[in-house]
Amino acid sequence: MEAWIKSIFFAVAVVAATIAVAADKPATKQAVKPGAACETQNAKSCQDAMTPKMIMERFKSGNERFTSGKSTQRNYIQQVKATAAGQFPLASVVSCIDSRAPAEIVFDQGIGDLFNARVAGNIVNEDILGSLEFASRIEGAKLIIVLGHTSCGAIKGACDDAKLGNLTALLSKIKPAVAAVPNDGKDRSSKNDAFVNMVAERNVRMTVQAIRDKSPVLKEMEQKGEIMIVGAMYDIKTGKVAWYSEAPAAAKKI
Ligand SMILES: [Zn+2]
Numbered sequence: 219m220e221a222w223i224k225s226i227f228f229a230v231a232v233v234a235a236t237i238a239v240a241a242d243k244p245a246t247k248q249a250v251k252p253g254a255a256c257e258t259q260n261a262k263s264c265q266d267a268m269t270p271k272m273i274m275e276r277f278k279s280g281n282e283r284f285t286s287g288k289s290t291q292r293n294y295i296q297q298v299k300a301t302a303a304g305q306f307p308l309a310s311v312v313s314c315i316d317s318r319a320p321a322e323i324v325f326d327q328g329i330g331d332l333f334n335a336r337v338a339g340n341i342v343n344e345d346i347l348g349s350l351e352f353a354s355r356i357e358g359a360k361l362i363i364v365l366g367h368t369s370c371g372a373i374k375g376a377c378d379d380a381k382l383g384n385l386t387a388l389l390s391k392i393k394p395a396v397a398a399v400p401n402d403g404k405d406r407s408s409k410n411d412a413f414v415n416m417v418a419e420r421n422v423r424m425t426v427q428a429i430r431d432k433s434p435v436l437k438e439m440e441q442k443g444e445i446m447i448v449g450a451m452y453d454i455k456t457g458k459v460a461w462y463s464e465a466p467a468a469a470k471k472i
Pocket residue numbers: 314315316338339367369370371372373
């Protein structure tokens with residue numbers, strides 16, 4: 219083929235590709251300004267534009283929208299298509315399986331925005347730590363949120379020393395949090411809501427610490443400032459998320 223014909227073909231192909239990209243994903247293939255939030259996380263530039271702290275602010279304001287009844291109207295099937303080629307999530311959320319605490323909804327996030335690790339009582343084990351390492355080290359998620367919730371059935375089970383099949387072993391991972399709440403002479407069973415919620419808070423803080431202690435990969439990333447690991451509590455009565463701490467040093471005081 220003549221060189222000039224080749225160059226025309228090349229020019230046409232470039233124009234066609236540019237138009238195709240513009241039609242599918244108008245903003246995200248371009249550079250994203252630092253701090254600017256992408257509507258859908260469908261490019262590495264969307265991750266690169268956000269620091270762990272900014273992501274936390276994004277999740278905070280998402281929860282504020284949720285509690286005020288102003289959650290974002292999302293076109294999920296459009297987000298499915300926009301994220302089909304790759305994922306660039308911002309965060310991982312370790313939360314309970316409780317049907318009333320779905321992370322995407324309570325933080326008002328969409329498809330492709332976050333990883334979910336859900337297990338009764340939001341504890342971590344080898345498999346969940348491996349999942350978090352994959353999410354942060356391989357896929358670039360910069361924030362890990364350990365999200366407990368009030369009136370948690372798993373916490374209540376641990377308080378009452380419940381036994382049931384495989385659940386017994388799971389609850390044994392929550393028991394150190396039960397023991398860590400000082401005895402003030404009051405009822406330490408599931409009948410005492412205040413006690414249950416104190417154990418839930420202690421359990422979140424201990425899970426945050428367990429991530430640091432049991433995952434050198436994530437600990438190193440946190441020390442370098444590449445990720446943040448934070449604890450939070452979801453109130454099933456109000457929909458509000460209370461954040462415990464952003465600072466590793468403070469979170470260590472359990
Ligand atoms: Zn629960």
